[in-house]
Amino acid sequence: MIKIDPSDKTPIFEQICKSVCKNIAGGLLKEGDKLPSARELAKLLQLNPNTVAKAYSILERDGIVYSVQGKGCFVAKHEGRANEKLTESFRSAVREALDAGASAEELIDIVSEISREKNK
Amino acid sequence: MIKIDPSDKTPIFEQICKSVCKNIAGGLLKEGDKLPSARELAKLLQLNPNTVAKAYSILERDGIVYSVQGKGCFVAKHEGRANEKLTESFRSAVREALDAGASAEELIDIVSEISREKNK
Amino acid sequence: MIKIDPSDKTPIFEQICKSVCKNIAGGLLKEGDKLPSARELAKLLQLNPNTVAKAYSILERDGIVYSVQGKGCFVAKHEGRANEKLTESFRSAVREALDAGASAEELIDIVSEISREKNK
Amino acid sequence: MIKIDPSDKTPIFEQICKSVCKNIAGGLLKEGDKLPSARELAKLLQLNPNTVAKAYSILERDGIVYSVQGKGCFVAKHEGRANEKLTESFRSAVREALDAGASAEELIDIVSEISREKNK
């Protein structure tokens, strides 16, 4: 369900966030579902509990999840936010590319090209 | 020609790389042109020569530039590499977004939307 | 495990790279093993941490090692890359010699000759 | 006759030396032939005369060439030395590779492989 790639340069806490968001966007996690406890997940993924806690706290701050003292962490309403968070980094990449002088057409071509590749 | 934003969180050496690539992609720098020497550029941008040297060495590794002992740093044959490098981070963002379950259409919509915003 | 000859004219960071590659090729370091931290190794070899970091970053760029923020540097899946890197400079010397007009037989004779010398 | 690649990392004076040696080994230059004057060659190759002079002085030191005050630089006897000089860097590469732990067999395989590639 939640997978981490330690050789990936994106911080692990962020990988956890995205993983959870994917699960919500993909329907695997629905409103009210309980997430594994930080300690549990840390053990499962061989991570430092602090790292998982950080990820959860960010998800909570962004309203994607809410935690109840002593009970655990649950998926919040408003699934849209999970999707937003997923496309957030894409949005900033688009802004960056446009700043770098690329045209919208170029970027759209690239999207089509990569999409085609993936569907092979 | 080459501008740096010290308040930007992206590493300075990377800002230099992109700046040079923009100049090449934009036609301001052509094959064989000499880049300012590391020391000179460092002085100009108020940076440490090592930082500039790091940027240049990365550009060299990527085949965008070649350096000659005792003479300086020159732009190599392009073959579009400068452009590629500029859109590189965008490409990986696209891949990531597709992996996260987004459709090509969604991404294209986002590109159009942000592009429209920018042109306001 | 990793040894440096400061009197050797080849750059220290390259000596470190080769040393690590030798250890991998020789089986002393296996996939997933942790390399000594840059600071630690620097202390051990009486070097500046930056020098070690440079070596590690080159090894990472060549896919021989991967580094994880806050955790350390680990050997990657090899697929023979370490061996390749070790014989890399030999390969280019072969190409150069052939370009200079030497025949493969000549070169093989030289290899045999030097090998015999070494084994004396 | 003499070609220089400025993007090549080997020092230019060394490229000149090798180029001259190739010409001797290949029979294009014979004992007693006059080399272009340092100034002339420098102009031809767009180099600093000092660089050419350095190359010539090395060739003279190695007995491959002799210079006569006011007359110029001439190819010396003993063609063998030119060949030796050409294979010299190959020899050191062999020593290095053996030191790095490669076996003579491995190196011979590499020679055969590259030779086959070249003859395609």
Add this chain to the structure above:
DNA sequence: GTGGTCTAGACCACC
């Protein structure tokens, strides 16, 4: 003067 390497010591993000 130019690039390439190295040392010394600093700050940051991440774990």
Add this chain to the structure above:
DNA sequence: GTGGTCTAGACCACA
């Protein structure tokens, strides 16, 4: 603690 980045200042080989 770890790696990643940056500054300051030094030495060398090359042109």
